[in-house]
Amino acid sequence: xxxxxxxxxxxxxxxxxxxxxxxxxxxxxxxxxxxxxxxxxxxxxxxxxxxxxxxxxxxxxxxxxxxxxxxxxxxxxxxxxxxxxxxxxxxxxxxxxxxxxxxxxxxxxxxxxxxxxxxxxxxxxxxxxxxxxxxxxxxxxxxxxxxxxxxxxxxxxxxxxxxxxxxxxxxxxxxxxxxxxxxxxxxxxxxxxxxxxxxxxxxxxxxxxxxxxxxxxxxxxxxxxxxxxxxxxxxxxxxxxxxxxxxxxxxxxxxxxxxxxxxxxxxxxxxxxxxxxxxxxxxxxxxxxxxxxxxxxxxxxxxxxxxxxxxxxxxxxxxxxxxxxxxxxxxxxxxxxxxxxxxxxxxxxxxxxxxxxxxxxxxxxxxxxxxxxxxxxxxxxxxxxxxxxxxxxxxxxxxxxxxxxxxxxxxxxxxxxxxxxxxxxxxxxxxxxxxxxxxxxxxxxxxxxxxxxxxxxxxxxxxxxxxxxxxxxxxxxxxxxxxxxxxxxxxxxxxxxxxxxxxxxxxxxxxxxxxxxxxxxxxxxxxxxxxxxxxxxxxxxxxxx
Ligand code: ADP
Numbered sequence: 001x002x003x004x005x006x007x008x009x010x011x012x013x014x015x016x017x018x019x020x021x022x023x024x025x026x027x028x029x030x031x032x033x034x035x036x037x038x039x040x041x042x043x044x045x046x047x048x049x050x051x052x053x054x055x056x057x058x059x060x061x062x063x064x065x066x067x068x069x070x071x072x073x074x075x076x077x078x079x080x081x082x083x084x085x086x087x088x089x090x091x092x093x094x095x096x097x098x099x100x101x102x103x104x105x106x107x108x109x110x111x112x113x114x115x116x117x118x119x120x121x122x123x124x125x126x127x128x129x130x131x132x133x134x135x136x137x138x139x140x141x142x143x144x145x146x147x148x149x150x151x152x153x154x155x156x157x158x159x160x161x162x163x164x165x166x167x168x169x170x171x172x173x174x175x176x177x178x179x180x181x182x183x184x185x186x187x188x189x190x191x192x193x194x195x196x197x198x199x200x201x202x203x204x205x206x207x208x209x210x211x212x213x214x215x216x217x218x219x220x221x222x223x224x225x226x227x228x229x230x231x232x233x234x235x236x237x238x239x240x241x242x243x244x245x246x247x248x249x250x251x252x253x254x255x256x257x258x259x260x261x262x263x264x265x266x267x268x269x270x271x272x273x274x275x276x277x278x279x280x281x282x283x284x285x286x287x288x289x290x291x292x293x294x295x296x297x298x299x300x301x302x303x304x305x306x307x308x309x310x311x312x313x314x315x316x317x318x319x320x321x322x323x324x325x326x327x328x329x330x331x332x333x334x335x336x337x338x339x340x341x342x343x344x345x346x347x348x349x350x351x352x353x354x355x356x357x358x359x360x361x362x363x364x365x366x367x368x369x370x371x372x373x374x375x376x377x378x379x380x381x382x383x384x385x386x387x388x389x390x391x392x393x394x395x396x397x398x399x400x401x402x403x404x405x406x407x408x409x410x411x412x413x414x415x416x417x418x419x420x421x422x423x424x425x426x427x428x429x430x431x432x433x434x435x436x437x438x439x440x441x442x443x444x445x446x447x448x449x450x451x452x453x454x455x456x457x458x459x460x461x462x463x464x465x466x467x468x469x470x471x472x473x474x475x476x477x478x479x480x481x482x483x484x485x486x487x488x489x490x491x492x493x494x495x496x497x498x499x500x501x502x503x504x505x506x507x508x509x510x511x512x513x514x515x516x517x518x519x520x521x522x523x524x525x526x527x528x529x530x531x532x533x534x535x536x537x538x539x540x541x542x543x544x545x
Contacts, residue, residue: 020046023249052083063088068112097525198404230278261289330363386427
């Protein structure tokens with residue numbers, strides 16, 4: 001017997017309609033490319049998104065078509081976020097920091113018909129235009145007529161100015177309802193572990209993810225919040241914050257391309273931001289700015305960090321020097337992205353300051369809706385004792401079942417679990433801690449060593465700015481850890497003193513065999529350590545001696 005409740009489909013347009021109707025005067029503030037401030041309301045976002053649908057229709061976009069974006073966080077990008085799925089097309093956000101060949105590959109793979117591009121990427125689009133001319137018919141620059149940059153396209157492609165085509169359109173459009181499982185957005189993984197692969201979200205998965213992330217023990221976003229996603233809108237939908245802000249009626253503050261510490265601090269204080277989210281590299285930049293300038297953050301209460309492990313010094317510095325909680329989240333493109341969040345349970349109430357700091361390094365417990373487990377090499381579930389570590393598997397209604405173009409279910413095990421590629425422990429309270437990417441774990445004499453643990457300890461040394469631990473081949477032990485370190489500004493690194501900080505913190509056999517000081521470490525387009533390239537360079541290091 002079915003229940004007797006309304007079976008209203010979960011449409012992304014209804015998130016925006018809710019914002020416009022119930023939080024109509026809620027603010028959306030954008031720092032523009034030209035460094036001016038643009039302000040309007042959720043009511044305006046909804047009306048302009050309807051107008052943008054009319055534009056998309058004129059450009060020949062139909063249900064199911066991919067609408068690509070190469071853009072920073074700003075109000076025009078937000079309008080594409082809502083207009084494309086609202087008309088049953090797909091908003092495909094592309095990471096402009098990738099190599100131009102990868103950007104062209106992704107555009108062609110997705111077969112984007114139209115691209116919405118920020119002025120900053122005028123030369124990128126000129127470079128790739130000949131390679132994408134078969135699929136992209138129109139490139140719309142996200143600016144006004146006075147600021148149109150120089151762009152050269154390939155024959156057959158048309159260039160347009162966003163503000164001009166918007167001015168020429170009407171907003172006479174009624175949001176349609178259709179199957180909630182319809183695709184809404186497409187985002188490619190950054191390709192740290194191979195060719196980029198597309199994850200195709202649905203209206204339903206986005207709604208459920210949005211509900212979950214706004215909960216108090218996750219991002220805890222509410223109508224009075226002022227939310228600044230520093231994480232780009234091309235990096236897994238800015239972790240869902242553009243949807244979460246609309247659903248709750250929170251103010252949304254969009255930083256554009258200005259993501260250095262000084263610009264962020266100014267924006268946070270000027271716009272009274274209380275909640276912000278981004279990757280550790282951004283928070284290190286902000287911390288450095290606060291320390292050197294003496295500036296204080298007057299309104300920020302919570303900073304969510306994710307995307308890679310939060311270095312302990314970052315959590316401690318924000319807590320002890322600025323009284324701001326850095327909260328640790330874990331996720332991935334395939335999870336929309338949020339999987340876990342480190343919010344304390346009653347069991348953590350009595351922890352000492354040190355133990356609490358240590359506990360905050362964990363990536364957290366499963367968001368309601370997500371289940372997780374760790375398994376050994378044979379797929380056998382491992383205990384939740386905080387010690388045993390194994391491959392992390394997840395399932396839930398906002399977890400990918402296949403990559404774009406593949407058969408539904410093709411990324412899953414026979415019983416429906418998705419292998420994250422991360423290696424983790426889970427403690428008795430259900431808190432998960434990533435110990436490695438499965439490809440980065442160091443297999444020494446048949447035992448596993450966590451590269452992240454070793455990196456976290458290395459960066460607690462005052463002379464070390466950044467550290468990477470990789471598996472280098474070893475004649476006796478198969479693999480041994482090799483530590484690569486970058487010196488903090490004005491410091492010189494003494495390898496012996498770096499090794500001394502490991503004393504008493506890890507088993508002796510975990511100790512890196514060698515410390516190599518390097519001028520810098522390579523990073524991916526989303527700011528993560530590019531260990532694949534380090535492994536290629538250093539894998540024979542111990543064989544050479
Ligand atoms: P890619 O897989 O292409 O790097 P994602 O942005 O989807 O792109 O990255 C997901 C991965 O990032 C996770 O599988 C995990 O390895 C890492 N990650 C995300 N958040 C954290 C975190 N808080 N701590 C450690 N690693 C993290």
